[in-house]
Amino acid sequence: MHGGHEAAEITAAGIGKAYGDFHALSDISLTIGSGEFLTLLGPSGSGKSTFLMILAGFEEPTSGKLHKDGLDITRVPAEKRAFGMVFQGYALFPHMTVEQNIAFPLKVQKRSARDIKRRVDDMIARVGLRGHEHKRPAGLSGGQQQRVALARALVFEPSVLLLDEPFSALDKNLRGAMQEEVRRLHQETGTTFVFVTHDQSEALALSTRIGIFNQGRLQQIGTPKDVYERPANRFVAEFLGDVNFLSLSSVKPTDDGAEGLFEGRPMRISAPGQAISAQFAIRPEHMVLFEQAPRDGNMLQATIGDVTYLGAETRFSLKTPGGIDLVLQMPTREVTGAFAPGRSVWAGWPANQGFFL
Amino acid sequence: MMKPSPIAVVLAFAVAVFLLLPLIAVIPVSFTPARFLSMPTGIWSLRHYQALIDNPAWLQATGLSIRIGILSSGIATLLALMFSLGIWMFRPWFSGLLFGFVLLPMVAPPVVSAITLYFFLIGLSKINSIVAYDTWIGVAIAHAVMIAPFAVVMVTVSLSQVDRRIDLAARGFGASVGQRVFKVILPTIRFGVLTAFFLSFVLSWEEIGVTLFITSIDAVTLPRMMWMGLRDNIDPAIAAISVILIVVVISAVLIKTAIAQREKM
Amino acid sequence: MTLDRLKPVLLLGPLVLFLGLAYFVPFLGVMQWSVTLPEPGIGQYGKAISDPLIHSVFLRTFRICLIVTVASVVCAYAITYVWVRGTPLQRLLTELCILIPFWISVLTRAFGWVALLSNRGLLNTWMQSLGIISEPLTMVRNEFGVVLGMTHFLIPFAVFPIASAMRSLDERVFLAARGMGASQMRTFWTIFVPITLPGILGAGLMVFVFALGFFITPAILGGGRSVMIAELIYLRIFQSPDWGLGAAVSVLLMVFVGVLLALLVRFVRPNRMLG
Numbered sequence: 092m093h094g095g096h097e098a099a100e101i102t103a104a105g106i107g108k109a110y111g112d113f114h115a116l117s118d119i120s121l122t123i124g125s126g127e128f129l130t131l132l133g134p135s136g137s138g139k140s141t142f143l144m145i146l147a148g149f150e151e152p153t154s155g156k157l158h159k160d161g162l163d164i165t166r167v168p169a170e171k172r173a174f175g176m177v178f179q180g181y182a183l184f185p186h187m188t189v190e191q192n193i194a195f196p197l198k199v200q201k202r203s204a205r206d207i208k209r210r211v212d213d214m215i216a217r218v219g220l221r222g223h224e225h226k227r228p229a230g231l232s233g234g235q236q237q238r239v240a241l242a243r244a245l246v247f248e249p250s251v252l253l254l255d256e257p258f259s260a261l262d263k264n265l266r267g268a269m270q271e272e273v274r275r276l277h278q279e280t281g282t283t284f285v286f287v288t289h290d291q292s293e294a295l296a297l298s299t300r301i302g303i304f305n306q307g308r309l310q311q312i313g314t315p316k317d318v319y320e321r322p323a324n325r326f327v328a329e330f331l332g333d334v335n336f337l338s339l340s341s342v343k344p345t346d347d348g349a350e351g352l353f354e355g356r357p358m359r360i361s362a363p364g365q366a367i368s369a370q371f372a373i374r375p376e377h378m379v380l381f382e383q384a385p386r387d388g389n390m391l392q393a394t395i396g397d398v399t400y401l402g403a404e405t406r407f408s409l410k411t412p413g414g415i416d417l418v419l420q421m422p423t424r425e426v427t428g429a430f431a432p433g434r435s436v437w438a439g440w441p442a443n444q445g446f447f448l
Numbered sequence: 449m450m451k452p453s454p455i456a457v458v459l460a461f462a463v464a465v466f467l468l469l470p471l472i473a474v475i476p477v478s479f480t481p482a483r484f485l486s487m488p489t490g491i492w493s494l495r496h497y498q499a500l501i502d503n504p505a506w507l508q509a510t511g512l513s514i515r516i517g518i519l520s521s522g523i524a525t526l527l528a529l530m531f532s533l534g535i536w537m538f539r540p541w542f543s544g545l546l547f548g549f550v551l552l553p554m555v556a557p558p559v560v561s562a563i564t565l566y567f568f569l570i571g572l573s574k575i576n577s578i579v580a581y582d583t584w585i586g587v588a589i590a591h592a593v594m595i596a597p598f599a600v601v602m603v604t605v606s607l608s609q610v611d612r613r614i615d616l617a618a619r620g621f622g623a624s625v626g627q628r629v630f631k632v633i634l635p636t637i638r639f640g641v642l643t644a645f646f647l648s649f650v651l652s653w654e655e656i657g658v659t660l661f662i663t664s665i666d667a668v669t670l671p672r673m674m675w676m677g678l679r680d681n682i683d684p685a686i687a688a689i690s691v692i693l694i695v696v697v698i699s700a701v702l703i704k705t706a707i708a709q710r711e712k713m
Numbered sequence: 714m715t716l717d718r719l720k721p722v723l724l725l726g727p728l729v730l731f732l733g734l735a736y737f738v739p740f741l742g743v744m745q746w747s748v749t750l751p752e753p754g755i756g757q758y759g760k761a762i763s764d765p766l767i768h769s770v771f772l773r774t775f776r777i778c779l780i781v782t783v784a785s786v787v788c789a790y791a792i793t794y795v796w797v798r799g800t801p802l803q804r805l806l807t808e809l810c811i812l813i814p815f816w817i818s819v820l821t822r823a824f825g826w827v828a829l830l831s832n833r834g835l836l837n838t839w840m841q842s843l844g845i846i847s848e849p850l851t852m853v854r855n856e857f858g859v860v861l862g863m864t865h866f867l868i869p870f871a872v873f874p875i876a877s878a879m880r881s882l883d884e885r886v887f888l889a890a891r892g893m894g895a896s897q898m899r900t901f902w903t904i905f906v907p908i909t910l911p912g913i914l915g916a917g918l919m920v921f922v923f924a925l926g927f928f929i930t931p932a933i934l935g936g937g938r939s940v941m942i943a944e945l946i947y948l949r950i951f952q953s954p955d956w957g958l959g960a961a962v963s964v965l966l967m968v969f970v971g972v973l974l975a976l977l978v979r980f981v982r983p984n985r986m987l988g
Contacts, residue, residue, distance in 0.1 A: 149619070149620075170623065171622070173621075174620060176616075180611065182613035182614045184617075184635075184636075186636055195623075195631075196622065199618075452794055452799050453898075456791065460799075460803075463789075463791050463810075464792060464807060464810035466788065466868075467792075467869075469829060470865065471825055473828045473829035473834075474824065474825045485828075487835055523731075527728035527731055530727055531729070533724055535725065537721075538721040538724075540725070549732065549733075550728055550732055552732070552736065552737070555970060557966055557970060559944075560740075560743075561736075562947075564739045565735075565736070565739070567739050568735055571739070590735075593731075593736045596728060596732065600728070656929055657929055671818060674820045674824075678820065682827065693817065701813050
């Protein structure tokens, strides 16, 4: 390991990008901490890739400022920023060997031949490409190409590494292995990583923080646990996973949350620091099925519709007496014969689960 | 896969015969013994081929065509390469307009281009005698004008197959415009550029529509020489030179096809 | 920074400058004669439109170009179909028959037709010696010869857009059609031809535009008898110095070509044809 990586802190203030009347990005303000692994998550067309292109310097924002360690880099072109970048589809140079690809950034920087050789060798060893040095990209598997792209982007010890949907072309098993690899490289190098994806589980698994984009706006930024369990709005809640919405009546604030009625049944919700509203939301896996009414916690009665076996988990669609459809998911090993379609059951959850929207 | 029916194959075969017929017809005519263009009578002779060798004008015309072809396709390919790279790398907002402008000589009727280039070279003749009417450099410049659009199309097509992200990657690693061009883009499109050069050369080699107007007695290219022999009393040497050109083309196409077939296997 | 801004200009500039000086400026110079010679005004356009001789040349040109376009596209479609979808041997043979004529110069090809079809050409000599005909048939130095020569020249050009349309189509469509019980003939006419229609239109427009400007083939195979627009322009400018009228006819031809090219770009997207 060569500890030469100087991680950088990047601050975006009011970044916007407009193409004529179309606003691809509006007013994005965030700080990417030094050594952080920040994921930009959103559906396609949400502006996350545009924001990455602005971070990389390939696009200039139409408004706002970008700072790196306090220096204004808004108008600095990509060539002068020297951020590492891993592209979707890898963008390896097809006419160069693995070694030449990885050496390219160092050659551009006019490093000495010895230095180049040492760093390239080291990088090849670190990403496990020994024995493939003289192959061209076309002769490599998808996972190997991915490793070359990572090695090429990290070899010159950039202060920031940008990754644009790097795993989208890989099959599921390989994807898991590469995620491990990226996480390891992040820990080893300590570089600031900015990662763009549309895959929620990937984002939740890898990041120290996640910024969620929709329609050109930053919806929320926070730790995976924050954004999943305390989403700022309905879009974030639904984008990160399934969610059930319960409309409460007679909502009253309490010491640590609120009380209200759902279909006449009292609910007590502990949600310190959250804005109270009549719209309560709970994720399917945060509820558990019971044959009898549980002694404590929140609960509601429901009839089982479909039962879908998913392997480790089983998914139930439920209908409340008031006609509201709900989804519930629980570990398969906890499912008993009593939880069959048509049966009347109880769904319960602790008071500290769920959130207001 | 839907295979062509026998009817389709017969029709295609008929078209193929139609395409080859005039090329085949030239062969027997080139081996006749008479001084004028005549039909084969059973007596074979190489006298028309001999005439090609005896008359130094044919060799000179061939040499001139090669010289003009190399100069004009060199100019056209180089300028077209720079132009296409500029469009591809910088994508100016007015690139559509620029394309229309540089493709004009290709889409304008050849006779209009020929008149344009005639008056252009006549104008130049008044101020110099190197790039002028009926000089080889003048013809090469005119050919370069006519073939540059084709070179632009060829290079642009091969650039359009390059993954733009490899250029972005090079930029991201700090590469300058020169490094991007010479280390990343050119190596990936080198076959396209070579093809553009080759096509440009062939187009110049065969060019007659414009050449006819801008040459008279000094800069006689091979097509110009053939044209003179074709107009009034047909010179049977035309048959001989045609057979030679056909043989060259067939060999080139067969070699290319053989290479392509081998690569497939 | 200023050097960076200059780089696009350094790359784009040379060709634009070269074509500007060597082509565009003299081109405008010739075109402006149409409104300045022999006297300023649009009189030459009036003459070009009303002159019965020019009229008949335009009509003949359109007629010939139309026949040539239909003939080349039909022939090209037939050979391309086998080139794209035939057995490997059929593909190889058709490819050779397309590529060899394509690379052979217009002069050689026109001369081939003269050798084959002239009064004392191969075909007439052969038919006379067999006693099929007593007098030679006139097949060149007339409109028939021009149409034949132009069609022959243009077939390979029509092949490429059609081939690209035939290659880009989804094979599963045929499986679907056959799965629904359509016969091969029916599949061809109701599915294959309509799907490849953009290629047919593209080829047709391209061939028509090419044909409009033809000069060499008509000059050799038409024998001065069926004058087309290009030859008319040549005669006006070089034989009977009537530069204004020649330029006016050129402008009309350019406008016509421009409209056809705009149609081509609009309906067939040539970037797809080229790729």
